[in-house]
Amino acid sequence: MPVFPAPEAVAALSRLDEPLPDTGRPDAETAALLREVAAPATVASTGPDYFGFVIGGTLPAARDADHWVTDHDQCAVGHVGSPAAAALERVAGAWVLDALDLPRGAAVAFGTSATAGGLSCLTAARHALLARQGWDFAACGLDGAPRLRLVVPETVHVTILKAARILGFGTDNLVRMPCTPAGTVDPARLPAFTDRDIVVLQAGEVNTGGFDPFAAVIPAARAAGAWVHVDGAFGLWARASARRALTEGVDGADSWTVDAHKWLQVPYDCGMAIVREPEWLARAMNAAAAYAEGQAGDQMHLCLEFSRRARGVPAWAALRSLGRDGIAAMVDRHCALAGRIADGLAALGLEVLNAPPPLNQVLARGRDDAETAAILAHVQGSGAAWFGPTMWHGRPAFRVSVSNWRTREAHADALVALVVAALDPSARRA
Numbered sequence: 001m002p003v004f005p006a007p008e009a010v011a012a013l014s015r016l017d018e019p020l021p022d023t024g025r026p027d028a029e030t031a032a033l034l035r036e037v038a039a040p041a042t043v044a045s046t047g048p049d050y051f052g053f054v055i056g057g058t059l060p061a062a063r064d065a066d067h068w069v070t071d072h073d074q075c076a077v078g079h080v081g082s083p084a085a086a087a088l089e090r091v092a093g094a095w096v097l098d099a100l101d102l103p104r105g106a107a108v109a110f111g112t113s114a115t116a117g118g119l120s121c122l123t124a125a126r127h128a129l130l131a132r133q134g135w136d137f138a139a140c141g142l143d144g145a146p147r148l149r150l151v152v153p154e155t156v157h158v159t160i161l162k163a164a165r166i167l168g169f170g171t172d173n174l175v176r177m178p179c180t181p182a183g184t185v186d187p188a189r190l191p192a193f194t195d196r197d198i199v200v201l202q203a204g205e206v207n208t209g210g211f212d213p214f215a216a217v218i219p220a221a222r223a224a225g226a227w228v229h230v231d232g233a234f235g236l237w238a239r240a241s242a243r244r245a246l247t248e249g250v251d252g253a254d255s256w257t258v259d260a261h262k263w264l265q266v267p268y269d270c271g272m273a274i275v276r277e278p279e280w281l282a283r284a285m286n287a288a289a290a291y292a293e294g295q296a297g298d299q300m301h302l303c304l305e306f307s308r309r310a311r312g313v314p315a316w317a318a319l320r321s322l323g324r325d326g327i328a329a330m331v332d333r334h335c336a337l338a339g340r341i342a343d344g345l346a347a348l349g350l351e352v353l354n355a356p357p358p359l360n361q362v363l364a365r366g367r368d369d370a371e372t373a374a375i376l377a378h379v380q381g382s383g384a385a386w387f388g389p390t391m392w393h394g395r396p397a398f399r400v401s402v403s404n405w406r407t408r409e410a411h412a413d414a415l416v417a418l419v420v421a422a423l424d425p426s427a428r429r430a
C-alpha cells in the first residue's frame with residue numbers, strides 16, 4: 001500500500017458519511033467498510049518507509065498483547081478490576097525503570113500519552129512545591145496559593161504548553177530558558193532557580209533529537225528547591241542504548257515522561273508518567289471512592305483515567321520481546337540510520353541542520369525554501385515514503401524520523417534516492 005493514501009482512497013471516505021442506521025446493520029457489512037473503504041485511506045506508519053513525526057511501529061508481541069487487552073476488556077483500575085492486568089502493569093513499570101535506569105522506587109503510571117504524562121507530572125509537581133510552602137493544593141486549590149513559575153526551554157514541546165494552559169500557568173507567564181543554536185538549554189544562561197519553580201527539560205528535542213544538559217541543570221535546580229521534570233517522550237530510550245551518555249544526570253530529576261507508543265513499538269496509545277516520590281503522583285491523581293477504594297499503587301490512583309484500558313500490557317510484551325539487548329540494538333540502529341540519511345542528504349548539497357544527528361532525527365532543508373517545498377511535495381506525494389515539514393530558526397525545513405523497528409539500510413537509502421528524484425525532475429520523470 002502507498003505510505004500515504006492516494007487521493008482517490010481519501011475521496012472514497014465519503015462513503016462513510018451515511019446516516020445513523022435506524023436498524024442495526026450486519027457485522028460483516030461493517031467489517032467490509034473498514035476493510036474496503038477505511039483501510040485504503042490509512043497511513044502506513046507501521047511500515048519501514050514511514051519517517052514522519054516520531055510514530056514508531058508495532059512489534060508482533062505488542063500487537064498480540066494489545067489484542068489480549070481488547071479480548072478480555074479489562075477495566076484496569078487496579079487489582080479489583082483485573083488482578084492479571086495489575087500484575088502485568090506492575091512488572092512493566094519495574095522493567096521500564098530498570099531499562100531506563102531511573103530510581104527503582106518511582107511510581108509508573110501507564111496513561112494515554114506523553115501529553116497526559118506531562119500533565120500528570122506537572123500536577124504532581126505543583127502539589128509537592130505548594131505542600132513545601134505549607135499550602136494544601138488538593139483542598140485549597142489555586143486561589144490565594146503561593147505563585148509557582150513554570151520554567152521551560154525555548155524549544156519546549158507544544159504539549160507542555162498545552163499542560164501549562166490546562167493547569168492555569170498561562171503561556172505568557174512561562175520563564176523560557178535560552179537555548180543554544182542546537183535547540184537545547186544553554187547551561188551558560190540559566191535563570192536563578194527558586195523553590196517555587198517547576199523546571200522542564202527535554203530528552204530528545206522534537207526537531208533535532210537534542211538533549212538538555214541535565215548534569216548542569218538538575219543539581220542546580222534541585223539545590224534551589226525546584227522540581228525538575230524531564231520530557232523524554234521518545235528520547236529517553238537513548239538511556240537504554242549506546243547513546244546513554246546523552247542522558248547523563250537525567251536520573252536526578254523528580255519526574256519523567258516517556259512514551260511506549262513511539263520508540264518502544266507499542267500500538268497507540270500508551271505513555272508513562274514516572275515520579276520519583278510516588279506520594280506526589282498519588283496525591284494528585286487519587287481516585288478513591290467509597291465503592292472503589294483500591295490499593296496504594298493501583299493505576300487509577302496514578303493516572304488521569306479512572307476506568308482505563310490496561311495500557312501497560314502491550315508495553316510489558318514489547319519489553320519482554322526485545323529484552324535489554326533488543327532495545328539497545330534497535331535504538332542504536334535507528335541512530336545509525338539517521339546518520340546514514342544525514343550523510344546522504346549532505347552529499348546532495350542539502351543543509352543538515354543537526355549534523356551529525358545526535359539521535360534518530362534528521363533536520364534538513366533544501367538550498368532555498370522552494371527546494372525544501374519541492375522535496376516535501378515529491379516525497380509526500382510519492383506514496384513510497386513520508387516525512388513532514390517543520391520550521392527551524394524561522395525558516396522551513398523537514399524532519400526525518402527513524403523510529404520503526406522494521407526500517408533498515410535499504411529503506412534509508414531508498415529515502416535518499418527519493419530526495420534525489422525530487423531534486424532532479426528528469427529522474428522524477430524516469
Ligand SMILES: Cc1ncc(COP(=O)(O)O)c(C=O)c1O
Nearest residue numbers: 113114115157159206231233259
Ligand atoms: C518531546 C515530546 N514531548 C511530548 C510529546 C507528546 O507525546 P504524545 O504524542 O505521546 O502525547 C512529543 C510527541 O512527539 C514529543 O516529541
